[in-house]
Amino acid sequence: MSIFDRLEEGIDSRSPSETIEAARALGEELPAEAILTLEGDLGAGKTTFVKGLAQAMGIQDLITSPTFNIFNTYNGAAKTLIHMDAYRLDARSNVIDDLMLEDFMTPPYCLAIEWPGNLSELPWPTTLSLAFTIKGESNHLIKSCRRDR
Ligand SMILES: Nc1ncnc2c1ncn2[C@@H]1O[C@H](COP(=O)(O)OP(=O)(O)OP(=O)(O)O)[C@@H](O)[C@H]1O
Ligand SMILES: [Mg+2]
Numbered sequence: 001m002s003i004f005d006r007l008e009e010g011i012d013s014r015s016p017s018e019t020i021e022a023a024r025a026l027g028e029e030l031p032a033e034a035i036l037t038l039e040g041d042l043g044a045g046k047t048t049f050v051k052g053l054a055q056a057m058g059i060q061d062l063i064t065s066p067t068f069n070i071f072n073t074y075n076g077a078a079k080t081l082i083h084m085d086a087y088r089l090d091a092r093s094n095v096i097d098d099l100m101l102e103d104f105m106t107p108p109y110c111l112a113i114e115w116p117g118n119l120s121e122l123p124w125p126t127t128l129s130l131a132f133t134i135k136g137e138s139n140h141l142i143k144s145c146r147r148d149r
Helices: 003-009 016-027 046-056 095-099
Strands: 011-013 033-040 071-075 080-085 109-114 128-134 140-146
Touching: 003 011, 003 016, 003 128, 003 140, 011 016, 016 046, 016 140, 033 046, 046 080, 046 109, 046 128
Parallel strands: 033 109, 033 128, 080 109
Antiparallel strands: 011 140, 071 080, 128 140
């Protein structure tokens, strides 16, 4: 079963390392331009998932939530990871333009956006929309809603 099918069915993750593993599997199958949205409550595992994407891309840096800036970029072996956290943003129509995010989106890249609901709209098609849900103490559900480009 492909990672896309597994995510569409919903992956029951029992630990942070299982979340990282699922993300690593996805990271290896992504196209050269990939935009992922990551939705879910605080602590649902979105940043943990981005750590797995980074592993798939051969990134050694520690992935932390962007705090002062809205996004961080990391150079991988073959592509760039752009990690955006829109948690502190109010919905503003031109925020993407203000950030000049597009300047960093030279393929191959993977753009992962936490709290996409705080952006009024994304000017690009989403490759995959992921929802994270806390089911139990360390049981988190990761589920995708696939969108065709
Ligand atoms: N199965 C699991 N998958 C992911 N994280 C888990 C799991 N079980 C427990 N955790 C814990 O849940 C927390 C997830 O934190 P993380 O920063 O990834 O969440 P987040 O969705 O990015 O939150 P925020 O919206 O605040 O950015 C971590 O402390 C992690 O150790
Ligand atoms: Mg986070």
